[in-house]
Amino acid sequence: MSYTKMSTTPVHPFCARGPDHPGDATSSQRVLCEPQQIVLREGARLFERGATAHAVYVVQSGLVKETVPGPDGEECIVRLVTASRMAGMSALAGLAYRHSAFVMQAGVACRIPVAHIEQLRQEEPGACQQMLADWQYAADDSDRIIAEFGHGPARARMARALLFLQSVQRAGEAFCPRRTDLADLLAITPISVTRLLGAFRREGLIAGSTDRCLAPDLARLARIAYPASPVPLRASAAS
Numbered sequence: 001m002s003y004t005k006m007s008t009t010p011v012h013p014f015c016a017r018g019p020d021h022p023g024d025a026t027s028s029q030r031v032l033c034e035p036q037q038i039v040l041r042e043g044a045r046l047f048e049r050g051a052t053a054h055a056v057y058v059v060q061s062g063l064v065k066e067t068v069p070g071p072d073g074e075e076c077i078v079r080l081v082t083a084s085r086m087a088g089m090s091a092l093a094g095l096a097y098r099h100s101a102f103v104m105q106a107g108v109a110c111r112i113p114v115a116h117i118e119q120l121r122q123e124e125p126g127a128c129q130q131m132l133a134d135w136q137y138a139a140d141d142s143d144r145i146i147a148e149f150g151h152g153p154a155r156a157r158m159a160r161a162l163l164f165l166q167s168v169q170r171a172g173e174a175f176c177p178r179r180t181d182l183a184d185l186l187a188i189t190p191i192s193v194t195r196l197l198g199a200f201r202r203e204g205l206i207a208g209s210t211d212r213c214l215a216p217d218l219a220r221l222a223r224i225a226y227p228a229s230p231v232p233l234r235a236s237a238a239s
Helices: 027-032 089-093 114-123 127-147 154-167 179-186 190-202 218-225
Strands: 036-040 045-047 055-069 075-081 100-113
Touching: 036 055, 045 055, 055 089, 055 114, 075 100, 075 127, 075 179, 089 114, 089 127, 100 114, 114 127, 154 179, 154 190, 154 218, 179 190
Parallel strands: none
Antiparallel strands: 036 100, 045 100, 055 075, 055 100
16 A cells, blocks of 8 residues: 555535524524534544544544553554544444544644534435445544554554655654554554664654654655565655
8 A cells, every 4th residue: 555645635525614594593503513623732632432422523634543442451543533534433323432532643623513414414415425435434544553554564564654644744744653652553662663763764764853753765665664565656656
């Protein structure tokens, strides 16, 4: 799999606000059901596993991780939610949040009350199709965690993670993964993360400070990430 940077971030159709009705007696109630833009601050929790799900969140910039507790009680990353993707999707089924969600990288998101989506389902013929697409995107995100970051040598998995993180940044923008997040994502220890990043930095595969990374040599990273790939990966398109 290659990661190609999108030139623009698509606007999710559920983020569109409904028309204003200033003379409507229920206009104040309608405002409460409208999507709202919120700031994502690094480390903040969007929602907690088991809590009543009143809204979903469409990430517009930044990065959100969804987690579940592992057998040892530690949080395991089961999904990375990137721009134009939706977090907290169990709300669409009327269920409590299945995951906890935390901001990995600061940005903004659109908070969409479930009541707004229910209204769209009744009024917009394409709403159900959009929901099915969102569910598929969520499944694809989880597949990536299993197949890309959970299989193979740690060095290759780290290269795949760095390629992915670079692909979701704006051109020339550094990414700032915490070592604990990379450790959780790749199921290795923080010490192993430090050693791998140090080796990549010495080899010129990544640049920047200890807490901000750039991947200037995407082609070499791709060869480490996918050594058996017979076709050159187009990871350099993200540069």
